[in-house]
Amino acid sequence: MAPTQPNKLPNWLTEPEPPLESASKATFFQRNQRHLRQLLTKLAQPTPVIQPTRWPIAAHINLIRLLIMVLLIAIINNLALLWCLGLILAGQLLWLPPQQLRTFVKSWLISSLVALIIVLPSYWLTGPATLLFFGCKTSLILANAQYYRLTTTFNDLLVGLKTLRCPDILIMTLAIAITYLRMLGQYLLLTLEALDLRTVASTKHPYQLIGALFGNLYLKSYAYALELYAAMEARGFNGHYVRAPQRRSHWRDYLSLSPDLVALILLILWGN
Amino acid sequence: MLLKLANLCYDYPNTKGLVDLNLSINAGEFICLMGPNGSGKSTLLRILSGLATPNRGQYWFHDQLITAAYLADAQHRQRLHQQIGMVFQNTDVQLFNTSVAEEVAFGPRQLGLSAAAVEQRVTDCLALTACTTLRDRVPYQLSGGEKKRVALASVLALNPDVLLLDEPLNGLTIAAQQQMLTLLQRLRAAGKTIIMASHNFQQVQAVGQRFIIFNSAHQIAADVSADDLHRQPERQAQLMTL
Numbered sequence: 480m481a482p483t484q485p486n487k488l489p490n491w492l493t494e495p496e497p498p499l500e501s502a503s504k505a506t507f508f509q510r511n512q513r514h515l516r517q518l519l520t521k522l523a524q525p526t527p528v529i530q531p532t533r534w535p536i537a538a539h540i541n542l543i544r545l546l547i548m549v550l551l552i553a554i555i556n557n558l559a560l561l562w563c564l565g566l567i568l569a570g571q572l573l574w575l576p577p578q579q580l581r582t583f584v585k586s587w588l589i590s591s592l593v594a595l596i597i598v599l600p601s602y603w604l605t606g607p608a609t610l611l612f613f614g615c616k617t618s619l620i621l622a623n624a625q626y627y628r629l630t631t632t633f634n635d636l637l638v639g640l641k642t643l644r645c646p647d648i649l650i651m652t653l654a655i656a657i658t659y660l661r662m663l664g665q666y667l668l669l670t671l672e673a674l675d676l677r678t679v680a681s682t683k684h685p686y687q688l689i690g691a692l693f694g695n696l697y698l699k700s701y702a703y704a705l706e707l708y709a710a711m712e713a714r715g716f717n718g719h720y721v722r723a724p725q726r727r728s729h730w731r732d733y734l735s736l737s738p739d740l741v742a743l744i745l746l747i748l749w750g751n
Numbered sequence: 752m753l754l755k756l757a758n759l760c761y762d763y764p765n766t767k768g769l770v771d772l773n774l775s776i777n778a779g780e781f782i783c784l785m786g787p788n789g790s791g792k793s794t795l796l797r798i799l800s801g802l803a804t805p806n807r808g809q810y811w812f813h814d815q816l817i818t819a820a821y822l823a824d825a826q827h828r829q830r831l832h833q834q835i836g837m838v839f840q841n842t843d844v845q846l847f848n849t850s851v852a853e854e855v856a857f858g859p860r861q862l863g864l865s866a867a868a869v870e871q872r873v874t875d876c877l878a879l880t881a882c883t884t885l886r887d888r889v890p891y892q893l894s895g896g897e898k899k900r901v902a903l904a905s906v907l908a909l910n911p912d913v914l915l916l917d918e919p920l921n922g923l924t925i926a927a928q929q930q931m932l933t934l935l936q937r938l939r940a941a942g943k944t945i946i947m948a949s950h951n952f953q954q955v956q957a958v959g960q961r962f963i964i965f966n967s968a969h970q971i972a973a974d975v976s977a978d979d980l981h982r983q984p985e986r987q988a989q990l991m992t993l
Contacts, residue, residue: 669844679833680861
């Protein structure tokens with residue numbers, strides 16, 4: 480088919496487009512834009528909600544605290560000690576701003592509910608006491624992890640892992656995974672926005688488009704991976720992270736570990 | 752009055768996007784948004800297209816106040832998108848179909864046109880943007896300049912009243928830039944409103960009718976017509992250094 484007028488604008492382009500009568504309701508893609516935006520906001524995590532200026536705790540100490548807490552909760556079989564650990568966490572939560580506290584409670588309840596569903600078969604296998612006990616332990620672990628997520632940036636997490644001398648491959652994998660998730664999420668969001676801008680009526684086959692979108696996303700991620708590798712290589716990266724000068728641990732860092740250490744001592748003294 | 756912004760402000764989570772914008776745009780104008788990187792040109796285009804809503808202030812389009820609540824209604828949103836088309840700065844994200852022809856046909860197919868009319872639009876748009884030879888190519892494999900042209904063709908196919916273009920000339924050869932500017936001038940002559948963001952004054956000085964210049968404080972520093980600008984060599988010199 481030849482263009483209508485090779486050197487002039489076609490007639491349809493010079494006349495106003497009549498408005499469409501039957502517009503659709505919110506499309507599948509519009510709804511998903513909202514979810515993706517929320518996810519990206521979580522991934523972006525620009526600053527932690529609590530920023531102590533006078534007493535910043537070293538990133539690796541925060542990580543050690545989390546690990547000790549999780550370990551303690553996992554091995555404790557004493558309800559009183561478990562209660563103590565819950566109190567320690569509750570004390571930390573008091574410092575959260577109200578909005579963040581609401582966010583914490585909401586996501587903690589959802590994740591605890593999911594965990595409870597997973598351990599639910601124990602109700603029939605061993606009875607309600609076991610279910611309650613494991614439910615409490617799981618939700619306490621999730622609460623600690625959630626608190627850590629809220630108060631620590633991804634960068635601090637990586638710094639903590641580097642300071643604790645974790646294998647380079649683990650740090651690199653984590654760093655790239657976080658960067659990638661954010662980057663590809665951003666790309667997908669922009670694509671959905673572009674799609675939204677060109678959606679002027681109901682899309683007949685919205686689910687067919689998903690294939691095209693994710694196909695594009697896959698191709699883009701592959702291209703990004705190659706570019707990223709080339710860029711890292713060009714800047715002299717050989718698979719090993721150069722250790723940045725470490726921040727000297729302060730006595731206050733160790734003091735912040737004291738509640739967990741007290742709990743550990745109580746565990747040793749009282750046992751189970 | 753086609754578009755009107757009154758005391759419009761937009762904030763990003765940790766930074767300002769736009770500060771106290773007041774602006775009126777009539778139908779058929781060719782407007783160039785100029786300013787340094789990060790001054791708010793793209794943010795303004797996102798607000799005008801309905802992709803973002805202002806934190807404070809008002810945005811009117813055809814005497815209709817555009818708010819988040821208004822855009823939450825899919826019918827309103829789609830009506831706005833039918834009237835306002837946008838070419839993104841990163842056109843990579845704009846092309847998601849399996850061939851260039853499919854990409855351009857995506858919009859018109861929703862308009863309830865016959866298959867022949869859709870085909871005619873695709874052929875016309877590809878010819879206007881010099882993309883006829885790319886018709887069966889996969890958009891992903893095109894060069895940056897080709898993607899820009901295909902993105903413009905896919906937006907034109909919807910026949911919007913307003914065209915928002917975010918740095919459309921970046922990555923194009925001089926000949927392709929000239930071709931695109933000529934096309935934009937023709938579209939303006941046909942009554943389309945064109946709002947184009949650019950930081951290259953040399954590229955757009957010949958075509959812009961009105962220049963809205965942003966400063967690094969995310970405000971409008973000047974709003975001058977092309978005639979006035981030609982009488983202000985010092986401002987022209989300033990724009991050349993953006």
